[in-house]
Amino acid sequence: MRLTSYSNYSLRVLLAAAARSPRLTTIREVADAFDLPQSHLVKCVHQLGTWGYLETVRGNRGGFRLKRPAASVSIGEVVRRTEDGLSVVECLDPETNTCPLTDRCRMSQVLRRATDAFLDVLDRLTLADVAGSEADFRALLDGAAPERRVPTAACSGEPTVMRV
Secondary structure, eight states: OOOOHHHHHHHHHHHHHHHHTTSOBOHHHHHHHHTOOHHHHHHHHHHHHHTTSEEEEOSTTOEEEESSOGGGOBHHHHHHHHOSOOOSSGGGSTTTOOOTTTTTOHHHHHHHHHHHHHHHHHHTOBHHHHOOOHHHHHHHHTTOOOEEEEOOOOTTOOOEEEEO
16 A cells, blocks of 8 residues: 555644644655645645644634644545545455456455554544644754664663664
């Protein structure tokens, strides 16, 4: 399963908004942090605002912020809205199916279950579960990776802070 760029960019916009909540975030900040084209992000922000995920503020000091609590935004819900179709093969979509074996094919049943499992995992995650902190986002803007504790092979067995 591969998500479209539109879904990817939309999720990144929401992650940035969640990390900076309740402060405003700008499209330029997200574009710089993730090295994405601003023109595509404008479309994502507009649509996410239309769907009620973001509040947008116009003007010189404008930007966007989450309109709903991050804990109430299901990743699966967002992916379903941003993806045109989630069928990994044509036979899973009744509108495009031309396969004469659909009724007798076991593979389509397996792929349908796999797609359902994929969405089930996303449905159990909220934006709050996957969003970083303001410090993580700020580190992206500054071009540095946030510090994380990573176990090393040190004699003491204590984790050492390393940039990852």
